Amino acid sequence: MYKVVIGLEVHCELETKSKNFSSAPNEFTEAHNINVATVDLGLPGILPIANKEAVRKALYTSMALHCDLPDEIIFDRKNYYYADLPKGYQITQNTKPVGLNGYLDVIVNGKVKRVTLHDIHLEEDTASLEHYPKYSLIDYNRSGVPLLEIVTNPCIESADEAVAYLEDLRDVFLYLGVSEAKSNYGQMRCDVNISLMKDTDTELGTKVEMKNINAFNNVRAAIEYEIKRQSELLDKGEKVIQETRRIAEDGKTYSMREKVDAVDYKYFVEPNIPSTPVTNELISELKSELPMLKGDRYLRYIEEFKISEYDAGVLSKTRSIADYFEEVLSYGADLNLSVNFVTTSILSTLNKLEISIDELFITPKMLSDVIKLVSENKLSMDAAKKLLYEAIDKKTDPIELVKKEGMGQINDEDTLLKLIQSIMDENLEVVRQYVEDGNMSAVNFFVGQTMKKSNRQANPNISRELISKELERRKENAK
Amino acid sequence: MYRGKNIQELREELDKKETIPEELFDKANRLAHYFQDDYNSFVTIIDKFKYKDRDSKLNGIPYALKDNFSTSGILTTASSNILKDYVPVYDATVFKKLKSAGAVLVGKTVLDELAMGGTGTTGHTGIVRNPWDKERMIGGSSAGSASAVALGIVPFSIGSDTGDSVRKPASHGGLVGFKPTYGRISRYGLFAFASSLDHVAMFTRNVMDCAIVTDVLKGKDINDMTTLNDDGKCYVDLVDKDIKGKKLFYIKEICGKDTYKDVDDKELRETITKFHEMLDKLREEGFIIEEVSMDKALLEAIYPTYMCISCAEATSNNSNLTGIQFGPRGEGNSVEEIMFDARTKGFSELIKRRFILGSYILQRENQEKLFLNAGRVRRMIVDKMNEFFKEYDGMIAPCSGGPASKFDSTSEKLSDRYLILENHLAIGNFGGFPSITLPFAMINDLPVGVNITGRVREDDLVLNMANYVEKVTGLKDIYSKVGDIDV
Numbered sequence: 024m025y026k027v028v029i030g031l032e033v034h035c036e037l038e039t040k041s042k043n044f045s046s047a048p049n050e051f052t053e054a055h056n057i058n059v060a061t062v063d064l065g066l067p068g069i070l071p072i073a074n075k076e077a078v079r080k081a082l083y084t085s086m087a088l089h090c091d092l093p094d095e096i097i098f099d100r101k102n103y104y105y106a107d108l109p110k111g112y113q114i115t116q117n118t119k120p121v122g123l124n125g126y127l128d129v130i131v132n133g134k135v136k137r138v139t140l141h142d143i144h145l146e147e148d149t150a151s152l153e154h155y156p157k158y159s160l161i162d163y164n165r166s167g168v169p170l171l172e173i174v175t176n177p178c179i180e181s182a183d184e185a186v187a188y189l190e191d192l193r194d195v196f197l198y199l200g201v202s203e204a205k206s207n208y209g210q211m212r213c214d215v216n217i218s219l220m221k222d223t224d225t226e227l228g229t230k231v232e233m234k235n236i237n238a239f240n241n242v243r244a245a246i247e248y249e250i251k252r253q254s255e256l257l258d259k260g261e262k263v264i265q266e267t268r269r270i271a272e273d274g275k276t277y278s279m280r281e282k283v284d285a286v287d288y289k290y291f292v293e294p295n296i297p298s299t300p301v302t303n304e305l306i307s308e309l310k311s312e313l314p315m316l317k318g319d320r321y322l323r324y325i326e327e328f329k330i331s332e333y334d335a336g337v338l339s340k341t342r343s344i345a346d347y348f349e350e351v352l353s354y355g356a357d358l359n360l361s362v363n364f365v366t367t368s369i370l371s372t373l374n375k376l377e378i379s380i381d382e383l384f385i386t387p388k389m390l391s392d393v394i395k396l397v398s399e400n401k402l403s404m405d406a407a408k409k410l411l412y413e414a415i416d417k418k419t420d421p422i423e424l425v426k427k428e429g430m431g432q433i434n435d436e437d438t439l440l441k442l443i444q445s446i447m448d449e450n451l452e453v454v455r456q457y458v459e460d461g462n463m464s465a466v467n468f469f470v471g472q473t474m475k476k477s478n479r480q481a482n483p484n485i486s487r488e489l490i491s492k493e494l495e496r497r498k499e500n501a502k
Numbered sequence: 503m504y505r506g507k508n509i510q511e512l513r514e515e516l517d518k519k520e521t522i523p524e525e526l527f528d529k530a531n532r533l534a535h536y537f538q539d540d541y542n543s544f545v546t547i548i549d550k551f552k553y554k555d556r557d558s559k560l561n562g563i564p565y566a567l568k569d570n571f572s573t574s575g576i577l578t579t580a581s582s583n584i585l586k587d588y589v590p591v592y593d594a595t596v597f598k599k600l601k602s603a604g605a606v607l608v609g610k611t612v613l614d615e616l617a618m619g620g621t622g623t624t625g626h627t628g629i630v631r632n633p634w635d636k637e638r639m640i641g642g643s644s645a646g647s648a649s650a651v652a653l654g655i656v657p658f659s660i661g662s663d664t665g666d667s668v669r670k671p672a673s674h675g676g677l678v679g680f681k682p683t684y685g686r687i688s689r690y691g692l693f694a695f696a697s698s699l700d701h702v703a704m705f706t707r708n709v710m711d712c713a714i715v716t717d718v719l720k721g722k723d724i725n726d727m728t729t730l731n732d733d734g735k736c737y738v739d740l741v742d743k744d745i746k747g748k749k750l751f752y753i754k755e756i757c758g759k760d761t762y763k764d765v766d767d768k769e770l771r772e773t774i775t776k777f778h779e780m781l782d783k784l785r786e787e788g789f790i791i792e793e794v795s796m797d798k799a800l801l802e803a804i805y806p807t808y809m810c811i812s813c814a815e816a817t818s819n820n821s822n823l824t825g826i827q828f829g830p831r832g833e834g835n836s837v838e839e840i841m842f843d844a845r846t847k848g849f850s851e852l853i854k855r856r857f858i859l860g861s862y863i864l865q866r867e868n869q870e871k872l873f874l875n876a877g878r879v880r881r882m883i884v885d886k887m888n889e890f891f892k893e894y895d896g897m898i899a900p901c902s903g904g905p906a907s908k909f910d911s912t913s914e915k916l917s918d919r920y921l922i923l924e925n926h927l928a929i930g931n932f933g934g935f936p937s938i939t940l941p942f943a944m945i946n947d948l949p950v951g952v953n954i955t956g957r958v959r960e961d962d963l964v965l966n967m968a969n970y971v972e973k974v975t976g977l978k979d980i981y982s983k984v985g986d987i988d989v
Contacts, residue, residue, distance in 0.1 A: 061592050065822040067580070068572040068691040070595055070726050102864070104817050106837040111821020159837075161826075289864035291873065294698035294815065296727055 025219040025254055028227055028247065029179035030141075032214040033192060035171045035202050036079050036148065040301060043147045043169035044071035044114060051208055055162045060484065063150075063166040065109030070295050073098070077169035080201040081121040081145040082301065083309050084171060087199055087316060090122025090143055095300050098145075098293040106159065107149040109166060115146035117290040127195065128318045131187045133332070138188045141174045168176070171201070177216065177227065182246040189213060189239050194317045198342040206237045213242055219253045228253075229263040234279075236270060245270040252276070320345050330362055337366050343380045344370070350387035354396040368408050372415065382414045392422050399476060400445065402483075403438040425478070433480045439473070440489055442481065446472045448492065458498045466490055504529040504989050506654035509563055509711040511656070517621040523562030523606055524581045527551045529989040530564035530608040533655040536987050541631045541653060544609040545569045546577050549589065556604030559714045559738075566650040566659040569610040570617050572691035573597050576607075580693050581625030581977055582615045584823045584830065585849025594691020595723045596660060596702055603718045608656050611646025615853055617662055617695040618816060619643050620670060623909070624852055631980035632674060634948050638906040641671035644703070645722050648675040651705040654981040658706045658715050664695045665808050666901075666927035668703035669939040673901035676941045676980045677705045680712045682961045684934025685730040688723030689718075694819040696812035699931040707979045709940060709969040713737035717963065727934025733959065740962040741969045746788035748967055750780070750954070751894045754795045756926050762903075765919060769904030773950055776943040777900045780952065782880045783974045789967075791898065794890060803879050805925040807932075810876035812922070817860030823848065884933040887955075896956040899926060901939050905948030927953060936961040938968045941977040949980065 039049050043060035053057060062069045078096055085092060092334050099117040122143035129136045139400060150166040173192065179185050193211060196204040204211040213236050218228035231249060236242050248270070253263050268276040315323075317339050324335035338348050344365070351361045369390070373380060396402040402410070414421040433439055446469060447454050457465035469490045473481045504512075504526060515521045534547045546569070555561065567573065570580040572590040579585045593601070600607070612625040622630035622645025630645035633652040640648045645662025648671035651659050661668040663681040672679025681703035689700055702719065703815055706712045721732040754761060762770055781791050825831045827846030832843030849857070855871040863872040890897065903923045930937030935955045942952035952971065956964035972978050 064827055066572070066590065066592070066828070067578075067585070067588070067590075067693040067822065068570075068590075068689075070690050070728075072725065072727055100818055102821060104821065104824065104838070104841055106826055108826050109822060111824065112818050287866045289818070289861065289866070289869075291814065291818070291864060291869075 024222075025228075025250075025257060026222055026224075027246075028177045028179050028218050028220060029181075029185055029252055030216040031175045031179060031185060031188065032216070033173045033189065034212045035173065035196055035204055036146075037077050037169040037171055038200075038202050038209040038234075039074055039076045039080070041074060042167035043074050043077050043145070045167050046072070047167065049168050052164060053166065055160075059163045059166070063163050065111070070414060071098075071114055071293070073296050073299075077122075077145060079309065080171075080199075081143070081171055082305070083313070084173075084195070084199055084201050085122030085125065085143050086306075086309055087195060087313055088122065088125040088127055088140060088143065088173070090125030090140065090299055092306065093119040093121060093123075095119065095298040096121070098296050099290045100293050101146075101288040101290055103288055105149070107152050107160060107166075109150060109163070113146060113298075114146035114151070114293055115172075118292055120144035127188065127191060127283060128408055129184070129187045130318060130321065131184050136184055136187070138184070139176045139178050142178050143171060143173050146172060177218075182243045182250075185215070185246055186239050186243050189242060191318065194340065197312055198316055206235045206239065209237055210269040212237055214272045215242060215245055216244060217249050217253075219250065219257060229265050230255075231263065231265070232267045233270060233276060241270050244274045245276055248274060248276050251369065252493070264488060268378060283286050314342060314346075317342070317345075328358060330358075334362050334366055337370070338362070341380075347380050347387050351391045351394070353389055354391035357392035357398045360397055361391070362393045364390060364407075368411055372412070376415075384418055385411055385421070389421055396425070400438060400442045401480070403433055403435040405435060406433060406480075416457075433477055434482045436485065436489060439481055439486055440475075440493070442477060443469065443473055443486065443489055443493055446476060447497070454494065454497055457494050458501045465494065469494075504664075504988075505533060506979070506983070507657060508707050508979050509560070509657045509714050512563055512657060513559060520593075521802060523553050523604075524551050526562060526564050526585070527606050527608065528860060530606075530656055531543045532989055533653065534609050534988065536652070537633075537653050537655065537985060540636065541633060541649050542625075542628050543611055543630060543650040543653065544610050545579050545581060545625070545627055545654065546610040546647070547958050548576070548607055548609055551606070552600070553606045554604060556602060556661075558603035558605075558718065560600065560718055561604030562606065563604075563658070564606045564608045564656050566595060566609050566611050566656045567600075567607060568613055568644050568645055568647045568659070568661045569616075570613055570662060570693040571597055571610075571660065572693070573607075573610065576695075577628065578610065580616050581613045581627065582823075582853070583850075584825070584844065584850065584967075586626060586961045587830070587834075588828055589692075590840055592691065595688035595725060596719055597691065597800040599719055600660075605718075609650070611644070611650055611659065611661075613641035613645060613647075613661075614667075615850055616693070616816070616820060617643040617664060617667060618812075618853060618856055620666065622648075622671070624850060626850075629909070632906050633984055634674075634676065635906070638908050638948070639674065641906060643667040644671055644705070647705055648672060648677060648679075651675065651677055652982055653984070658704060658711055661703050661705060661929065662692055662695070663701045663703035664699045664812060665828060665925070665931055668705065669927050669937060669951070670901060671955060672705055672939040673941075674949070675767075676949030676951075676977070676982075677707060677939075678702060678709055678712050678941075678952075678972075679705050679939040680716065680965070680968075681930060681937050682695035682716055682720065683730065683936045683958050684931075685726075686725040686936070686961055687719045688721075688729050688775045690723055690725035690913065694815075696815035697819060698815060698969045699808075699812055699928075701931065701934075707981060709938070709965055709972050710738065712938070712968075713741045713965050716965070720961075730959070733962075735962050737962050739967050741965050743966050744788075744968055747790065747844070748894050748896070748963075749790040749792070749894045750784070750898045750967070751792050751794045751890055752898050753801070754800050756922055757899050758793060761851045767903065769945055770923075771829070772945050773900050773902075773904050773943070776945070776950075777952065780942050780971075781898070784971065787970055787974055791971070792894075796886060800879070800883055800886065801922045801926065804883065804928050804932075805921060807876045807883070808925065808928040810872050811858070811880065813860035814863045815860070816875050817857045817864065822855070880932045883929060887929060887933055887935070891957045894961075896954050897929075898954050900942075900950060901927060901951040901953050905945050905950055930955045934958055936964040938964055940968055940972055940975070941980060941982050942971070942975045944977070949977070
């Protein structure tokens with residue numbers, strides 16, 4: 024058995040109005056070479072203009088991932104020649120990245136794993152190339168799109184951990200609203216560095232690099248394949264070659280090129296972008312906008328709210344759902360009922376209507392009002408759910424509906440019985456009259472009370488039957 | 503008569519309707535063609551009059567633009583084979599501003615290839631000659647822009663100045679050459695040589711004209727993050743302010759009376775003597791001028807520091823010239839081979855030499871010792887200057903050790919003896935200081951320039967002081983009257 028050491032470099036395209044250093048729109052489009060400014064083509068005489076929104080989002084992400092922030096924002100040039108790099112250099116951050124020494128706590132198979140981050144830096148994407156047998160085409164739409172690169176330390180030890188980290192990191196991007204992080208659009212891409220070592224080894228083994236893997240299941244496949252391949256090599260006493268490999272559709276990895284020496288990118292500070300100080304004002308402004316992240320909410324729901332792990336997972340997965348849930352609670356709605364309503368009727372409604380929770384007609388306040396009616400036994404669960412659907416349908420506040428139309432009949436015996444019992448408990452003298460004196464008018468009294476307390480919602484026939492039974496039961500008990 | 507008239511004179515004629523912009527353009531165009539074979543000022547001479555009537559001091563005034571400013575639809579070569587057919591799709595901010603001021607472009611001028619060089623001899627269309635003496639250089643890299651003004655073809659021209667690329671040729675051409683504070687004029691559309699040192703600069707034949715042009719060009723540009731907020735000043739109004747009590751210094755190690763007493767160079771000694779005679783006259787006008795001393799080692803480091811920084815930045819800045827996006831496509835079986843071929847064919851040996859130097863300087867193992875140390879020396883020099891500027895309003899020095907060199911004598915001036923005197927103007931680029939050259943003496947009937955460099959952002963004061971120097975020297979609106987043409 025070998026110890027697996029994995030480091031991940033994740034590239035995430037930031038969601039901004041314009042590109043990182045030009046005014047061209049930053050949006051996905053099928054048409055080629057549409058979102059292109061002179062800067063993105065690297066024409067002679069162009070100058071980069073740093074995108075404030077991208078810098079803010081980069082700092083914001085750094086902060087959420089517990090990084091040390093730089094005292095100023097500066098950029099560096101990474102110099103190399105390639106057809107997809109029009110300027111002949113990429114503007115990136117080397118001297119002072121937007122984040123250093125951060126971490127992300129990830130839940131892997133029920134346990135917390137702390138993935139430590141080496142750094143986070145803001146850079147620009149390259150153009151994209153399409154290769155044909157006799158020529159290649161360049162599409163500059165992607166050239167200059169803001170890219171955030173998050174580099175972990177070599178601290179990941181399995182494919183499970185790697186994928187859990189990627190999923191949680193994607194949720195961080197979504198939680199923060201900094202990127203849509205769609206891997207099928209290449210908005211989130213991953214480079215995997217993997218090496219194997221014996222438990223007794225003190226130095227890391229030879230590293231193999233796999234670049235630009237989009238889908239998370241391919242990351243898993245690549246890691247699992249490499250663990251197998253490298254283990255077999257080491258078992259046979261052979262050496263692992265330092266190289267770059269790619270994952271193919273058959274789930275195997277193939278060598279692309281051997282790495283002789285690390286390339287010298289001749290980094291130097293970009294002279295065309297003056298340094299901007301990262302002020303305390305900016306930091307506290309960003310901090311005030313920082314949401315509690317998924318992992319923290321998940322743990323809070325379990326530890327503080329005592330919610331099941333499953334429900335905690337469902338509720339914390341998406342920030343808007345978690346925010347919604349917490350807002351429902353903030354209006355004083357019952358915890359268990361809130362969990363129940365959000366995880367069932369609300370989520371299924373979202374699925375059915377194919378909308379996001381922000382588009383849902385039922386606000387957290389409306390839901391909490393309905394839940395209160397259920398808590399007070401004025402509404403059965405079923406009736407409450409029907410009421411919610413009706414409210415969505417009629418685009419009317421459910422409480423308004425109740426006022427206008429009554430709450431519909433309560434036919435549920437359990438609900439009615441609970442209500443009846445509570446009424447009897449409040450009117451023990453009337454119960455005594457029935458039990459001891461045989462006063463039959465008590466039945467009519469309780470029917471009247473039940474109708475009143477249920478806002479005339481209770482089914483009168485079922486109620487009468489239940490009341491008679493309950494009074495008889497109490498009479499029997501009194502003996 | 504048009505030739506040799508300055509901006510103010512042409513303005514007056516236009517305003518009095520004694521002439522019209524098209525007539526001025528036609529005359530400039532005729533002069534440009536007439537002198538082209540002998541002096542090679544232009545890469546492109548514009549033959550079609552294009553002008554929009556504007557309310558500006560430059561409305562209708564002809565000018566020339568260095569061929570490293572992006573001009574939409576007009577060939578822009580940077581005097582390099584790798585861009586010999588490049589027609590830009592966008593306008594440099596400077597060009598845009600001049601167009602909207604109604605100035606009329608007469609031509610795009612020859613430079614040392616990619617603005618790298620100080621001789622005016624390395625452009626892909628041939629050498630530029632000095633209008634005062636055809637056997638001499640005008641200097642560079644803004645050689646064509648200098649010669650066009652020195653020949654009287656246009657009253658002003660635009661150049662770029664990374665080490666002294668406007669202020670040195672101005673000295674050799676008897677012109678005023680002004681490089682305002684770094685960031686005062688947008689660099690957007692100026693083909694980058696060394697971004698941290700590059701300045702837009704200009705040639706005129708008097709200081710007031712410089713103020714007129716700067717007033718039009720200055721200001722914040724959203725396309726250049728390094729531009730300064732506009733200072734809201736009108737330099738034209740400030741040029742004539744009284745300078746009594748303004749304090750200048752000269753550095754003994756650059757131009758002390760006795761610094762070169764043992765050197766066997768008549769032109770140099772005459773330059774120094776005349777310089778000090780001028781200082782005396784300036785003192786009479788109310789300037790306070792004192793000698794200061796500066797560490798010679800630091801001064802000798804100016805040139806190597808400049809080379810380190812500029813070559814390093816240039817290597818990176820010109821990495822877009824691969825023939826992939828634009829320019830002649832190279833041949834080969836892979837992208838690397840195609841780029842390699844285009845760059846091999848596209849650049850002259852001198853340029854390749856600088857790129858190799860720059861690449862070497864930036865290499866991981868050399869960066870600390872060469873590139874970063876150069877940055878530190880740059881800082882030390884700037885700090886020292888700023889220390890002087892606490893007490894003084896400006897530095898004054900001759901721009902070179904004499905008139906322009908002959909074409910065959912370049913190596914001599916590269917010797918150690920001239921290391922400081924020939925290269926000190928780069929101080930202005932290191933610190934982004936406003937810096938102006940203007941003629942102060944004629945030596946063997948050839949002009950020699952003096953330079954004044956002032957505090958950052960005090961462009962108005964530098965122009966103001968230069969204006970008084972101009973009054974004292976009387977060398978104003980001079981140009982070479984060669985040629986048998988009467989326009």
